[in-house]
Amino acid sequence: MKITKVEVTAASEAKGHAVRDAIQLLDRNGHTTVTIETDDGVTGRSRIYFGREASSPDVLAMIIERQLAPEIIGEDPAFIRGIRSRLRSLTDYQGTQGLSTFGMAAIDQALWDLQGKALGVPVWRLLGAQRSAIPTYAMVGWLELDIAGLERVSAKAMEQGFRGVKVKVGGGPLSEDLERVGAVRKIIGDDAALMVDANQAFDYTEALRRGRVYEDLGCRWFEEPLPAADTASHIKLAEKLDIPIATGENRYGQASFRELIEGGGVGIVQPDLRRAGGITDCYEIGLMAAGFNIPYASHGGGAHIHVLAALPNTIYVESGLLPDNSPISLIDGCYPLPDQPGLASWND
Numbered sequence: 001m002k003i004t005k006v007e008v009t010a011a012s013e014a015k016g017h018a019v020r021d022a023i024q025l026l027d028r029n030g031h032t033t034v035t036i037e038t039d040d041g042v043t044g045r046s047r048i049y050f051g052r053e054a055s056s057p058d059v060l061a062m063i064i065e066r067q068l069a070p071e072i073i074g075e076d077p078a079f080i081r082g083i084r085s086r087l088r089s090l091t092d093y094q095g096t097q098g099l100s101t102f103g104m105a106a107i108d109q110a111l112w113d114l115q116g117k118a119l120g121v122p123v124w125r126l127l128g129a130q131r132s133a134i135p136t137y138a139m140v141g142w143l144e145l146d147i148a149g150l151e152r153v154s155a156k157a158m159e160q161g162f163r164g165v166k167v168k169v170g171g172g173p174l175s176e177d178l179e180r181v182g183a184v185r186k187i188i189g190d191d192a193a194l195m196v197d198a199n200q201a202f203d204y205t206e207a208l209r210r211g212r213v214y215e216d217l218g219c220r221w222f223e224e225p226l227p228a229a230d231t232a233s234h235i236k237l238a239e240k241l242d243i244p245i246a247t248g249e250n251r252y253g254q255a256s257f258r259e260l261i262e263g264g265g266v267g268i269v270q271p272d273l274r275r276a277g278g279i280t281d282c283y284e285i286g287l288m289a290a291g292f293n294i295p296y297a298s299h300g301g302g303a304h305i306h307v308l309a310a311l312p313n314t315i316y317v318e319s320g321l322l323p324d325n326s327p328i329s330l331i332d333g334c335y336p337l338p339d340q341p342g343l344a345s346w347n348d
C-alpha cells in the first residue's frame with residue numbers, strides 16, 4: 001500500500017461559550033483536518049483542535065500541505081515511525097517544536113487511523129491493551145464561572161457518573177481558590193477526586209505557598225503549577241510538596257519529558273497529542289514514565305483513549321461533561337473502549 005494523496009482543510013469559528021483559565025481566554029473552535037489517501041482505497045483521518053487564534057488552523061494547514069505532505073507521498077503508511085523520523089529531519093532547521101510538531105502529530109494520527117481501518121480493528125488492539133475501560137474525571141471548573149455556576153457543573157458531573165472533577169485555580173488570590181475549591185468539594189463529597197490546575201500561572205515561591213494549601217485540602221494533584229519549560233523549578237517544587245505535580249500538556253516532543261522525569265520534577269505525566277507529537281510519541285512518553293513508576297493522565301481525550309488503553313501506568317482520561325445527546329454512558333466512572341476500526345473515540 002502506498003500513500004497517494006494528503007488532503008488538508010482548516011476552519012475556525014467563535015465558541016458559543018468562551019472559557020477562561022489563569023492565563024488565557026479560549027474563545028475559538030478551530031480545526032485542521034488531514035485525510036491521507038492510499039492506492040488501496042483505505043483512508044486515514046485526523047483533526048487538530050485550536051482553542052485560540054482564528055488563523056492557526058490555516059497556518060498549520062499550509063505547513064502540512066507545503067512541507068510535510070510532499071515528503072510522504074509514495075510511502076508505505078505502515079512505516080509510521082520511519083515517516084516520523086523523516087518529518088523531524090525535514091523540519092529541524094525551522095524548529096521541530098510548535099506548529100511543526102502539531103503537523104507531525106496530525107500525520108501520525110491519520111496514519112494510525114489508516115492502519116486500524118486497513119486491518120479492520122480499533123488502534124488500541126494494535127498497541128496491545130492493558131484494560132477495557134478508562135477511568136475519567138470532568139474538567140468543569142473554568143474561571144469564567146461564578147460559584148453558582150461551579151456548583152451547577154460539579155453537580156452535573158456527579159449525575160453523569162464522573163468520580164472526580166478538576167477546578168482551575170490561580171485566576172485571583174489564594175482566598176478565591178479556597179472559596180471555589182470549597183464550594184466544589186461540598187457538592188461532590190469527600191470521596192470524589194478533586195484536582196486543581198494553575199495553567200503555568202505561578203512562580204516557584206507562589207507555587208510552593210499555594211501547593212501546601214491544596215495539599216491540605218486533599219487535592220488529588222496540582223497541575224501546571226509553573227511555566228512548563230522551567231524544569232529546575234519543577235524539580236525543586238516536587239521535593240518540597242507531597243501532592244503530586246501533574247504536568248506535560250505544554251511540552252513538545254518526548255525529549256522534553258526526559259529531564260523532568262529523571263530529575264523527579266513530575267508526579268503524573270500529562271502529554272497532549274498535538275504537542276507531544278501524536279499517538280506514537282504519547283505512547284513512547286507513557287512507556288518512559290512507566291519505567292520510572294510515574295502515572296499517566298492524558299491532556300484531553302478523543303483519540304488519546306487508544307494510548308490510555310495500552311499503557312500500563314494509565315490513571316485517567318480527561319473529559320468535559322458528556323453532551324446531552326451522548327452516545328455512551330460512563331460505567332463505574334470509566335469510558336468503555338470504542339470498537340470501530342481506526343482512531344474512533346467518544347469525547348473528541
Ligand SMILES: [Mg+2]
Pocket residue numbers: 197199223224249
Ligand atoms: Mg491543564
